[in-house]
Amino acid sequence: MKKIIKNKDGFSFIELMIAIAIIMLISAAFVVNIRVNTQEDIRAKTEKVAADIRYIRNLAISRAEYQFEGQTEEEKTYPPGGYGVYFNGNQDKYIIFADNGNNDGYQSAEDEALYEVSVDPFVLDDKNGPLSSFYFTFVSEHEVVTSMSQGLQKQYTLNLREDIGVYGTGYQGSLILGEVSSDGYVWSNIGTSYGTFNIPKPTPPPPDPPEMEMIF
DSSP: OOOOOBOTTSOBHHHHHHHHHHHHHHHHHHHHHHHHHHHHHHHHHHHHHHHHHHHHHHHHHTTOOBOOTTOOGGGOBOOTTOEEEEEOTTSSEEEEEEOOSSSSSOOTTTSEEEEEEEOTTSEEEETTSSOSSEEEEESSSSOEEESOOOOTTSEEEEEEEOOOOSSEEEEEEEEEEEEEOTTSOEEOOOEEEEEEEEEOOOOOOOOOOOOOOOOO
């Protein structure tokens, strides 16, 4: 008769393998659940950004009046610089603001923030440019002032993504803020898409050259 070999704690080898397999399955399910939750969070936050940009676009379309600090109710008017969104340098939040028209973009001492939204622990960036701090302002329905860069298809695209560090693969939402037409107008449909992205591992620096021996 075949004997079952047991370890010192009284578990058979087969029982030990089953226990390890169960632990591995639970761990795998936990990792998958984290990934699913991350993707759902990115989708939700991307849709929130899209809704806020549609909001300021609608304010521009309707020429909504705004009462800046120091103005009376009778003095309120459509903001000279329109309504915009400012993405801060830390890439973890954005500000919806009314632009007083003195300078392009958001100036905290001049313009007025309607509200701000955190996207932490995710980050925002300009898909087509190197800027971590940028703005997108609707002066009117089809007139835009922005520091963002255009892509090959003349689109302004925002990414909201996982903060994976220097390199690696993650999940992101992409948001097309507007597309420049041949006549210079910006058409803003606020389209969203989702998928993975990859930041390649940086190339290591070349080794130091060998030291030259001095011969006397």
